[in-house]
Amino acid sequence: MVAAGLWATPASATPAAQAERASGGWYTELPASMKVCDNATWQDGPSSAPSGAIVVPAGDNLGVDFGQAGKTYWFAPGTHTLGDGEYSQIKPGDGSVFIGAPGAVLDGRRLNKYAFGGVASDVRIAYLEIRNFGGETRNHNEGVVNHDSGTGWVMEHLYAHHNDGAAVFLGSANTIRDSCLKDNGQYGISMYKDPVEGDSALKNLVVHHNEIAGNNQHDWESEIEGCGCTGGAKFWDVKGATVTENYVHDNLSVGLWADTNNIDFRFDRNWIEHNESIGLWYEISYNATITRNVFKRNAWVTGNENLGSPAPAIYISESGGDARLATETSGSSDLNINDNYFEDNFSGITIFENANRFCNSNGNTSTGYCTPFVTPTVIPTPHDGDYLDPINATHPCYTSIANEPFRSDCRWHAQNVKVFGNEFRFDQANVPCAGTYCGVQALYAQGADNLPWMPYTVAEIQQSVMHTGGNRFHDNTYVGNWKFAKGWGETISWNAWRSAPYNQEAGSTLNGVTEPPPVPNALDADTATLEGSIGQWDAWYGTAVQRAAEAAHGGAYGLRIDVTEGGGWGVQLGNWPGFDTIPGAKRVSVWAKQGTPGISTATLRLRWYDSGQQPLGSEEITLGGLSTSWQEFTASLTAPAGTATVALELTGAAGATGNSLHLDDIVIADQR
Known part of the structure; x- marks a missing residue:
C-alpha cells in the first residue's frame, strides 16, 4: 500500500492532479472498486429473461440459432456448452445481445476453440462466466471472445478465465469494461486485423475498469524465444485508445503492451503492479499520454533474467511524438509521461532506440510493417514472413533510404518524450536487485553498424536519443538511491545526468534536496x-x-x-x-x-x-x-x-x- 501522505505534489503537476493529491483523493491505496474479480459483478445479470429475449437453457446449446440479427439471448443459470466440435461456437447476428443470469457459465471444456466469433457488428455480451476454451493448439495468437475482431462490440461484466490464447479480442469501436480477465494462456486482451495500406487496422478502443491478472499461463516466450507475444493486454496497429482505471497485476509477462504503429493512446488511472516483466511497454508507436497511473514492483523477474538492459516500469521503445499524426485521444503530439507514482519497480523509465530497427531491415521484428509516413506501409517480403531476413529490395526503404524524406521516415524514433511531474521511489532493500540497471532511469541506444546499405550509425542514433530528439525529464520527485544510464547504457550520477551535455531533470528533486542545477559548462x-x-x-x-x-x-x-x-x-x-x-x-x-x-x-x-x-x-x-x-x-x-x-x-x-x-x-x- 502507498502510505497516505507520501505522494508529494510536484509543481509541474496539472491543477487537477494537484487538487486530487491535496485532498487525499488520489490513489493512496488500491480502491476496492478496482478489485473487479473480488466484486464478481458478472453475477449481477437479470435473474429472469428480459422481455422478448430468447431463453437459452443450461446444457448443450449446439442446436440454438444464435445468428439472428437484433435479438437478445438470455442464458439461464447453470453451465452451457456448445457441442464437441473444435470449431463449434456462437456466431452472432448484427446488433444481437447475449446476457447471462446469475450463475450462467459458458464452458468450452477444452473441446471448443472459441466462444464468440464471426463478423457481425454491434454485438453486446454481458454477465457471463466464460472458461476452458482452447484445445490442442492452445489458440496461439487467437481470441476466445470476438475471435474475428468484429466492429462495435461491447463486452462487459465478464469473468473470462483459464482460456487458451487471449480471453478477448477487440475490433474497431470496441469496448471491454468491468470484467475479470484472469489466468488465461496468453493474454487477457489482444487484437489483430490484417494491415491496411495507409491507415490503421483498428480504431477507437475503450478498455475501462477491468482486472487483468495472471495471464500468460502457457509461458509462450519460453516456447517461442523472442516472440513478443504475451502479456496482460496487447495492442497492435490501433489508432485511438483509452485505457483507464484497470487493475493490471501479477501477469506472467508484460502488463500493458502497445506494439507496432499504435497512434494516439491515453493510459489514465491504471494500477499496474507486480507483473513479472515491464509494467507498460509502448513500442514503435506514437503520440500517447500516460498519466495518473500507479506502478509498483514490476519487472522483478525479467530484471534478474536479463542483466544486460534495464527492466523498467515503463519502456518507451522506438516510440515518441509526431505532430503529423492524430492527437484527439492523447491530447498531445508528444509522448507525455506525467503525474504518475512509481514505487519499488526494478527500474523506472527507459527511453530506447535500436539503431538497426527500421522499415525493411532485419532488425525490425514487426515484419511487413513500415512507419505511417512511407508508401507502401505494408511491405511484401520475399521470404514468406521470415522476420530474420525480411528485406525487400524494391521498397524505397532500401532503394532510397539514404535520401530524405526516407532517411527520416523509414525508421521509428524515440523522440519528443516528456517525463514530468512524477514521483519515483526506490528502496533497494525491497527489490531483488541484480546487475547494473536496478533503480535506473535510462536514455540510451544500441545496435551495430553492420548493414552496408544502412545510412544510420549507432553514434548518430545515440546523439538523437540523448541530445537532439526532444526527450526530457523534468520537475520530477525522486526518493532513493537512483542511477541514470546513457549512451550504450553506461550509468552516471544524478549530478552528471543534470549537467551538460545531458541537461536532464531541471526542477527535479532527489531525496528532498532542491538546488539549482550545476553549471552545465564553464565554456561558452x-x-x-x-x-x-x-x-x-x-x-x-x-x-x-x-x-x-x-x-x-x-x-x-x-x-x-x-x-x-x-x-x-x-x-x-x-x-x-x-x-x-x-x-x-x-x-x-x-x-x-x-x-x-x-x-x-x-x-x-x-x-x-x-x-x-x-x-x-x-x-x-x-x-x-x-x-x-x-x-x-x-x-x-x-x-x-x-x-x-x-x-x-x-x-x-x-x-x-x-x-x-x-x-x-x-x-x-x-x-x-
Missing part, C-alpha cells in the same frame, strides 16, 4: 561545440586552427588542429585568464580523434586562477591511444579553493607537419 557554446564560430580557440605554436565540418562529432562543426612544423605543437584559449568558474568538483569531457594518422597522444591542461588572476595550480588529462575513430576522454577534477577562472591548453610532442587532430564537444561542468 562556440568554444565547446564550434557550431557558431571558432569561439576562443587560438593557435599557440606549431599549429593552425580552424572550425571545420569534417571535425564534427556532434552537430555540424568541430575544431581542426593542423601541425605546421615539427618538434611539438600547442593550441590554447585566447581569453586569458579563462572562463568564469567556482571551486569544487568538476567533470571534464572532450571528444577527440586523428584527422590524419600521426598524432597518437596529446595533453589537455586546465589552469586555475583566483580573482586576482594569480595561478592556483593546474591538472592534466592525457588523450592517449588516439585513432581515426572518435573517443571520449573524461576526468573528475577539483578546482582549488578561491578558483575564479579556468584556462585551457592542448599540447603534443607527437606528430609531424601535415598531421591533424579533431576536437569537439568540450565540457567543464560542476559536479554537486
Whole structure:
C-alpha cells in the first residue's frame, strides 16, 4: 500500500492532479472498486429473461440459432456448452445481445476453440462466466471472445478465465469494461486485423475498469524465444485508445503492451503492479499520454533474467511524438509521461532506440510493417514472413533510404518524450536487485553498424536519443538511491545526468534536496561545440586552427588542429585568464580523434586562477591511444579553493607537419 501522505505534489503537476493529491483523493491505496474479480459483478445479470429475449437453457446449446440479427439471448443459470466440435461456437447476428443470469457459465471444456466469433457488428455480451476454451493448439495468437475482431462490440461484466490464447479480442469501436480477465494462456486482451495500406487496422478502443491478472499461463516466450507475444493486454496497429482505471497485476509477462504503429493512446488511472516483466511497454508507436497511473514492483523477474538492459516500469521503445499524426485521444503530439507514482519497480523509465530497427531491415521484428509516413506501409517480403531476413529490395526503404524524406521516415524514433511531474521511489532493500540497471532511469541506444546499405550509425542514433530528439525529464520527485544510464547504457550520477551535455531533470528533486542545477559548462557554446564560430580557440605554436565540418562529432562543426612544423605543437584559449568558474568538483569531457594518422597522444591542461588572476595550480588529462575513430576522454577534477577562472591548453610532442587532430564537444561542468 502507498502510505497516505507520501505522494508529494510536484509543481509541474496539472491543477487537477494537484487538487486530487491535496485532498487525499488520489490513489493512496488500491480502491476496492478496482478489485473487479473480488466484486464478481458478472453475477449481477437479470435473474429472469428480459422481455422478448430468447431463453437459452443450461446444457448443450449446439442446436440454438444464435445468428439472428437484433435479438437478445438470455442464458439461464447453470453451465452451457456448445457441442464437441473444435470449431463449434456462437456466431452472432448484427446488433444481437447475449446476457447471462446469475450463475450462467459458458464452458468450452477444452473441446471448443472459441466462444464468440464471426463478423457481425454491434454485438453486446454481458454477465457471463466464460472458461476452458482452447484445445490442442492452445489458440496461439487467437481470441476466445470476438475471435474475428468484429466492429462495435461491447463486452462487459465478464469473468473470462483459464482460456487458451487471449480471453478477448477487440475490433474497431470496441469496448471491454468491468470484467475479470484472469489466468488465461496468453493474454487477457489482444487484437489483430490484417494491415491496411495507409491507415490503421483498428480504431477507437475503450478498455475501462477491468482486472487483468495472471495471464500468460502457457509461458509462450519460453516456447517461442523472442516472440513478443504475451502479456496482460496487447495492442497492435490501433489508432485511438483509452485505457483507464484497470487493475493490471501479477501477469506472467508484460502488463500493458502497445506494439507496432499504435497512434494516439491515453493510459489514465491504471494500477499496474507486480507483473513479472515491464509494467507498460509502448513500442514503435506514437503520440500517447500516460498519466495518473500507479506502478509498483514490476519487472522483478525479467530484471534478474536479463542483466544486460534495464527492466523498467515503463519502456518507451522506438516510440515518441509526431505532430503529423492524430492527437484527439492523447491530447498531445508528444509522448507525455506525467503525474504518475512509481514505487519499488526494478527500474523506472527507459527511453530506447535500436539503431538497426527500421522499415525493411532485419532488425525490425514487426515484419511487413513500415512507419505511417512511407508508401507502401505494408511491405511484401520475399521470404514468406521470415522476420530474420525480411528485406525487400524494391521498397524505397532500401532503394532510397539514404535520401530524405526516407532517411527520416523509414525508421521509428524515440523522440519528443516528456517525463514530468512524477514521483519515483526506490528502496533497494525491497527489490531483488541484480546487475547494473536496478533503480535506473535510462536514455540510451544500441545496435551495430553492420548493414552496408544502412545510412544510420549507432553514434548518430545515440546523439538523437540523448541530445537532439526532444526527450526530457523534468520537475520530477525522486526518493532513493537512483542511477541514470546513457549512451550504450553506461550509468552516471544524478549530478552528471543534470549537467551538460545531458541537461536532464531541471526542477527535479532527489531525496528532498532542491538546488539549482550545476553549471552545465564553464565554456561558452562556440568554444565547446564550434557550431557558431571558432569561439576562443587560438593557435599557440606549431599549429593552425580552424572550425571545420569534417571535425564534427556532434552537430555540424568541430575544431581542426593542423601541425605546421615539427618538434611539438600547442593550441590554447585566447581569453586569458579563462572562463568564469567556482571551486569544487568538476567533470571534464572532450571528444577527440586523428584527422590524419600521426598524432597518437596529446595533453589537455586546465589552469586555475583566483580573482586576482594569480595561478592556483593546474591538472592534466592525457588523450592517449588516439585513432581515426572518435573517443571520449573524461576526468573528475577539483578546482582549488578561491578558483575564479579556468584556462585551457592542448599540447603534443607527437606528430609531424601535415598531421591533424579533431576536437569537439568540450565540457567543464560542476559536479554537486
